[in-house]
Amino acid sequence: MKLQQITKSNNYILEHCVEKLSRINQSDYALGFLVDDELGTHHVNLESRVVITPDMLFEPIKNELTKDLTDYFLAKDCVPVPYFFDNKAEVNDGLLSNKYIDNLRYIPIGENDNIYAIIVLVNIELSVRSKDLIDVTPFLLATITLLKNQKIRLKPSIPRPVENKLSASSDSQSQLILESLLKNTFHPAFIFNEEFKVLKSNLASQRLFNSNLERGWPSIDKLINRTLPSIAFRLLTAITKFFFLGHLEKQQWENIELVLNEHQSIYVDIHLFDVSYLNSHCFGLMINERTEVTVNQEIYNVSVQRFNALTSVVPMAILQTDKDFNCSYVNKTWAKYTLQNEDQALGQGWLSAIKNIDTDDLLLEIIRAISHSNNFKSELELISITGRSLWASINVVGLFNDRFEVTGFIFTMLDISEERSHSKKLQKMANYDHLTGLSNRAFFTDRLTLALARVPRHGISALMFLDLDRFKNINDTLGHHIGDLVIQEVAKRLKSVVRDEDSIARLGGDEFAIIFTDLMTESVIAPIANKIVTAINLPFKVEGNAMVLSCSVGVAIATEHNVESSDILRKADLALYQAKDSGRNQFCFYESSLEKDLSLLNCLTADLNNLNQSGFSFVLQPLIQAVTENIIGFEALARWSNNELGVIGPDTFIPTLEENGLIQVFSEWLFYQVIAQTKLWIARNLLTFPQKINLNLSVKQLHFIEFADSVIALFKKEKVDPSWFTLEVTETAFIQDPAIAGENLRKLKKAGFLIALDDFGTGYSSLGLLRQMPLNYIKIDKSFVMDILRDDEAEKIVLAIIGLGKMLDLGLVAEGVEDADTKDWLVAHGCLCHQGYYFHKPLTQQHACDLLRKHKDIEMLAT
Known part of the structure; x- marks a missing residue:
């Protein structure tokens, strides 16, 4: 059977429904299908598919999602009950295999067993989504009515006895639909019965008359007589005649004065209709406020001149655009910032002055911000026609019509180049070492915290502590000026042997730290440490002074989740001390055995702080x-x-x-x-x-x-x-x-x-030292004394020491007898x-x- 053709209006309704639901529920992705009645309510017409997806959604992801969703919902019947699932639920479902879907909501649109369309909302980040979506019931009910009416228009028309009369329905669903339409219209509207009692009013009517049903509306005939005196008789007569004629003789009146109070009145269009409500025949009254305004041309010209004068003297750039960001006005400060004249800036010419930003993304951000909070704030870089650039703070406010639709934007921009430069200098002073340009201790701590947070997803992180061996001798013999130059050269050498993404910091003096991230295996760390030691060993020549330096390096590795920065710092420090104790000019990895040394030091320190109760003797x-x-x-x-x-x-x-x-x-x-x-x-x-x-x-x-x-x-x-x-x-x-x-x-x-x-x-055992040292006697080490009877070499050494002592007139003590x-x-x-x-x-x-x-x-x- 050939699929029935879906009209453009059907697709238009569904598209806007999908878009609305996707936007107000912050979905990452949405898909909609129309259901073909000719093939049964459980078959999806794929040719009518409507896809709504944000611009930032990656194209391959979009394609994969679309395929998986269409295949999944094509293979199953359209369920009339909405449902929600997320990837935390213990459900084995074919759609859960898609790695991009974190949660999903299936929404059928229909009445009773009739399904007109289905909508699927997909979220990719479960952590920031809620199962409790925004209540969209009124919107869905309105959409159902629109879709249903579209389907009815495709079928042969059936004569109706009463023209312009809404289908009466006794079920509660029709009542909900009517209330939804009433709620979502911007125009003041009432529903009243044949006794002129107000049964329902919407928010717009309450605002217009500063009243509500709870406070008690007057009967509608009194309200009409008081506020619409010019047509009150004709309007009330039309209602009365309805019961005799079976139809409304007059349904609308245009450009009618509506009296709000003795000081204020407006001009409106009045619409009268009959409707079934609460299982009774009732009437509806809708008021459409006119927006035409007659403006005195002289007053208008004065206002424009005043606006131009004010914007020309304020020390910030001002632009006005329409809703499509076509510029209609710029002030003199904009010309000063960008060197564009008015003709160059009009239309979308002003966008060429924005540097290093995708302007489409920027304008999309502005639209989103205006729709949520009515203003947008940010910072951006402007570039003049001559290539000079400056940084500006930008503030955008929206212009709206009486239906709260955006009609344009006002941009204000203020030059903050000097403040930004000063801020960058302060930031550099706060985060970087003035001598080497490397990160300082404070910035290093932040970098280390971020590096450890990356471990679970991005691989191993490692920390190296580096200390120059006997650097104090350089400062003491050659001066601190030469010492500073050596430190700068060390910083250059460190940069040359590590990756750009690795973070080097100078912690103070001759101490450095290096953070390595995203390492796939621990085996790459030792070669890097060896390169560092070798690079420092290369000869230095600073202002004619040749010297050779060495360094000691301690290495600690983070391979697990939730590693504390204080823990890895302590481990790297222990490894550094081990490298120094082992003879310097080398690197050592942290090992658990080093913790014993730390425990030893802690216990010694505790006893020294309380000598009266210590274990010393x-x-x-x-x-x-x-x-x-x-x-x-x-x-x-x-x-x-x-x-x-x-x-x-x-x-x-x-x-x-x-x-x-x-x-x-x-x-x-x-x-x-x-x-x-x-x-x-x-x-x-x-x-x-x-x-x-x-x-x-x-x-x-x-x-x-x-x-x-x-x-x-x-x-x-x-x-x-x-x-x-x-x-x-x-x-x-x-x-x-x-x-x-x-x-x-x-x-x-x-x-x-x-x-x-x-x-x-x-x-x-230098003879020269024996001559220099003011000694009284020497003690022969036990390692020789214990072996004199079984080791000829030990015997000869002891005999030589005894002879030397006697010749130098020194006393002798033999240890280890x-x-x-x-x-x-x-x-x-x-x-x-x-x-x-x-x-x-x-x-x-x-x-x-x-x-x-x-x-x-x-x-x-x-x-």
Whole structure:
């Protein structure tokens, strides 16, 4: 069977229905079909399809949606009940397989079992949509009536006994249709019965007469007599005659004066009709206000001159356009901004002055904004005929007729170039480092937050912390000016080895951070870090100064959802410290084992902040004259135990204290404790001269210029003679900064302390250092002493150290003596002062007291 032909009017009605529903419900996409009665109500006439889609909807997406929707609804019957689904519902439906559809609403238009059309509204972003759409029932009912009437006109006409009479229907659906039409018309309208009682009035009538049905309308005959005195008799007579004639003798009157009050009247057209309402025969009265206005030409000319004068002096550009954006007026400021004259700007010539914007998109945005809020505000760049550009703030207001339809627009534009430039400068100052032009710390934090938010959808993000190794030496030796130039060169090198989309920031000083986003695999990160280290290693030449730098890099990776910026910052920082501890000039990735170091530091810091309840203590290991086994003195050894971490050795916690600047606080506490114990022994005559207490000095402490003065002041304050103490140092402390370390040691020796070189043989063991350092004796490291009986090389080294000590007139102490054979070998070769487990393990303070009581014989340190 051949499909019946659908008229243009049918498509026109459906198209506007689809467009209206799509717009007021903010749908991303809408599709409408007319249903062909000739083939049954459950078959869709695809040739009548109407598609409404926003301009910004991507063409391939539009085509795919159209195909899926038409195939889906063609294959199924037209259901007379509307329904809604979304992709969160647990429904297995063929249409859900379309990846673009997040929710969908199917709306049939019809009465009872008769379906005239169906409309499908599609939304692509479920998160911003609501299942509760705007109530469009009145609009749908009006559309049903229009579609139904169109279908009726296609069929042979049936004579009706009463002309212009609406079909009476007793069902409630017809009543709803009538009320919908009444509600949606802009003209004042009434429905009243044969007793002239007002049964229904619309909003327009209430506004016109400043009244409503709830407050009580007068009977319609009184209202007609009062407001339409010139036609009241004829109008009321026409109503009365209807019951005798069966039709309305006069249905409308034009250009009639309607009296609102004694001071105001308007001219209107009056329409009278009969209608079935509430199962009764009733009448309708509609009032159409005329809009023609007679204007005094002289007053009009004065108004135009006043408008032109005002707009010519205001310091902003003003344009007036019609609803299609054809310009009809521009003021002098517009000409100043763009150098366009009036003829060049008229029509759509003014649009050529808008730079770097798709003007079609701009005008579409303006229309949308005006339809919702009656004005549009934004900023845009204008370009003059000569190529000079400026930024302007734009404000657009709509012009409307009495039916609230847009008839035109007024544009105002103000030059904000200076303010925008100033704002950009402030923004740059706030977000960028003035020396390198890179992001600063504040902007870096925002970038990092955005990068981590991209991880779930766009792949891996990584953070690198970079620190130049020993950069302080450049500032100290060559000056801060050269240091700044080096920092700028480092920034250039970093830019050269990373992608444009990666974000580099200078966090301060010689510290940099780099954010990498959208990485597909972790394997690409190590090569990038290696490139960075290699780039910094290349020689620098700044103002004739040649130098070579290195850097340490810490890397942390974000591969999971909801990674906090504070967490990845901490991980990158831990990795950076690991790179430095491992020898610098390298990169290290974060590993979970690094968290132990952080826990260690946190626990140490907590105990240092509460020393009275901390786990810090010290033990004392005796120094013994090996032949007589008399006590020469004790070495104070630090100990620490923690409730969370247990017992931690000094080889672990002392370096952590040094690296984090906590060693001075700890050393002061240890010195006070050892001094107090020493004073107690001296007072009880347990410690007698020349017995000594040995204290170890930190490498970091000897680099403080005022360290020796602070130690001397402490012993003076505690009123204890420094000659009771020996201070042990390592070669490393002297090598890193020999000038400051040497000066501190000389001051301490002059004050009465003995100076011992600890762990001799494991460091540089430089003869030059032995000559420079103000030493009293050296301690042979236990790693050699323990192997002298089974390693020829160790034996030769120890013999050389003993011979060197004797030649330089230095005392000797052998560490790590753990058996009788080792002791005898050392005694035989002239080293008589021993320290080790063969004699005693480290002792508590009480056990050391007991030992002193048993050994009254003392001896000088053997030399």
